[in-house]
Amino acid sequence: xxxxxxxxxxxxxxxxxxxxxxxxxxxxxxxxxxxxxxxxxxxxxxxxxxxxxxxxxxxxxxxxxxxxxxxxxxxxxxxxxxxxxxxxxxxxxxxxxxxxxxxxxxxxxxxxxxxxxxxxxxxxxxxxxxxxxxxxxxxxxxxxxxxxxxxxxxxxxxxxxxxxxxxxxxxxxxxxxxxxxxxxxxxxxxxxxxxxxxxxxxxxxxxxxxxxxxxxxxxxxxxxxxxxxxxxxxxxxxxxxxxxxxxxxxxxxxxxxxxxxxxxxxxxxxxxxxxxxxxxxxxxxxxxxxxxxxxxxxxxxxxxxxxxxxxxxxxxxxxxxxxxxxxxxxxxxxxxxxxxxxxxxxxx
Amino acid sequence: xxxxxxxxxxxxxxxxxxxxxxxxxxxxxxxxxxxxxxxxxxxxxxxxxxxxxxxxxxxxxxxxxxxxxxxxxxxxxxxxxxxxxxxxxxxxxxxxxxxxxxxxxxxxxxxxxxxxxxxxxxxxxxxxxxxxxxxxxxxxxxxxxxxxxxxxxxxxxxxxxxxxxxxxxxxxxxxxxxxxxxxxxxxxxxxxxxxxxxxxxxxxxxx
Ligand code: SF4
Ligand code: SF4
Numbered sequence: 001x002x003x004x005x006x007x008x009x010x011x012x013x014x015x016x017x018x019x020x021x022x023x024x025x026x027x028x029x030x031x032x033x034x035x036x037x038x039x040x041x042x043x044x045x046x047x048x049x050x051x052x053x054x055x056x057x058x059x060x061x062x063x064x065x066x067x068x069x070x071x072x073x074x075x076x077x078x079x080x081x082x083x084x085x086x087x088x089x090x091x092x093x094x095x096x097x098x099x100x101x102x103x104x105x106x107x108x109x110x111x112x113x114x115x116x117x118x119x120x121x122x123x124x125x126x127x128x129x130x131x132x133x134x135x136x137x138x139x140x141x142x143x144x145x146x147x148x149x150x151x152x153x154x155x156x157x158x159x160x161x162x163x164x165x166x167x168x169x170x171x172x173x174x175x176x177x178x179x180x181x182x183x184x185x186x187x188x189x190x191x192x193x194x195x196x197x198x199x200x201x202x203x204x205x206x207x208x209x210x211x212x213x214x215x216x217x218x219x220x221x222x223x224x225x226x227x228x229x230x231x232x233x234x235x236x237x238x239x240x241x242x243x244x245x246x247x248x249x250x251x252x253x254x255x256x257x258x259x260x261x262x263x264x265x266x267x268x269x270x271x272x273x274x275x276x277x278x279x280x281x282x283x284x285x286x287x288x289x290x291x292x293x294x295x296x297x298x299x300x301x302x303x304x305x306x307x308x309x310x311x312x313x314x315x316x317x318x319x320x321x322x323x324x325x326x327x328x329x330x331x332x333x334x335x336x337x338x339x340x341x342x343x344x345x346x347x348x
Numbered sequence: 349x350x351x352x353x354x355x356x357x358x359x360x361x362x363x364x365x366x367x368x369x370x371x372x373x374x375x376x377x378x379x380x381x382x383x384x385x386x387x388x389x390x391x392x393x394x395x396x397x398x399x400x401x402x403x404x405x406x407x408x409x410x411x412x413x414x415x416x417x418x419x420x421x422x423x424x425x426x427x428x429x430x431x432x433x434x435x436x437x438x439x440x441x442x443x444x445x446x447x448x449x450x451x452x453x454x455x456x457x458x459x460x461x462x463x464x465x466x467x468x469x470x471x472x473x474x475x476x477x478x479x480x481x482x483x484x485x486x487x488x489x490x491x492x493x494x495x496x497x498x499x500x501x502x503x504x505x506x507x508x509x510x511x512x513x514x515x516x517x518x519x520x521x522x523x524x525x526x527x528x529x530x531x532x533x534x535x536x537x538x539x540x541x542x543x544x545x546x547x548x549x550x551x552x553x554x555x
Binding site: 046049050051052053054057310311313314315326329330 | 380383392395396398399400402403405406407411412413414416
């Protein structure tokens, strides 16, 4: 596998330059932030329709400019830092969330690779890869980065001298302790089958049509990974960190303006990352051979994104102790049994 | 009927119906079985389907329950008790109020104040008439007591203002003379019953 991949890169693809990677990084930042903004609009609309409402309607056609209005509001709002807060940590916590979310995105394939046409001055002919950095331990890196992202809520909650924040931080710890083991173990079985941690290998493993998708071989792992993914991005039914009805806004209670916005962008970027991982690892990823390969993975990602909104509209959320109970006593044993069975089947 | 029912002050409880929700699980195994049965039964997917059905209904059938309030308004009941109107006689256009003062007398929040005088034909007429809507509780007594169906409740319910006290003068509430043909009778408090004609009997000449 290793040699064929290396040959593939050497023979078929142009040289990946530092400039190309920088351009790629800028594209990821810009596009994912824009999608995150658009995601809030989609979320409001979908939730509204599911509750027989209209959602944002007044700013622009069908409320489309609501995103711009929200952006202006977030940027121009006063940045309040509470008096008794640990100011440095309070200021840096949202940056941790947003930064780790985007760093995680640097090693998943987003958008097809392309070469900038020659006629553009300065940048002409630069090859922009689909993955900013194709690590051979891609999955491990992404999961690790997303896990590190939880330092954001944890530090934010503890630094802001607010009791809701403290509860939010405590819940972050509970959540982190619960889902992390399930994420790792659930994705271990597919990793064993593929024998690699690189997203490209996962993608190539499932290229023989729909029936070769990992979801048919590893349905249990798929469900477990989805559940853990929901917990990881703290979406309903595991939105314990900032559930308004219980802890006001949890770790984000004292935040305002752009610092709050960074938490938000980080959360949406994480949603996109989890959607991408689920599509590549379990639903066949992109079909690099055909023209529409990138369209199919966009559809898959959109489906997972929609699923998150859908679940939010339909299901109540669980208590922190229930989450811990669920993860340690139900999901982890299931994941272990799944790994065991996979190993036995692979050996036989 | 026994006295028991009158003595029971817990009015809320004796009409309650207890639902059969089963017993909560106690042992670990019972809890586990509950989780497994709930997970396998697909109750969660019923929930997913319900919201999806609503979304399809909203998008396809336009089954939306949003009222874009300042631009569109829900119809209100004809008996709704909002800001008062003063009606006119349909034939002559004179106002119906005869200055009897019953509304002022009955108003329980004491917010109507009026003054009367004799006009040139020695008939009583209102010279001043004010309702303080900061105090009015829209109970409808004034409309009910009015013998002439003069003061009634109108359909104007948007009465936000900058200060608590808000006074309406007689002329503010009176039907404009050029809108007389649009004047609506009020169906609520004090209105004539639909079979009023049948109930009228001749006054005997002597007792
Ligand atoms: S509605 Fe009630 S409170 Fe208001 S003016 Fe009439 S009698 Fe007074
Ligand atoms: S009760 Fe009717 S007729 Fe009498 S003063 Fe009031 S509005 Fe006029």
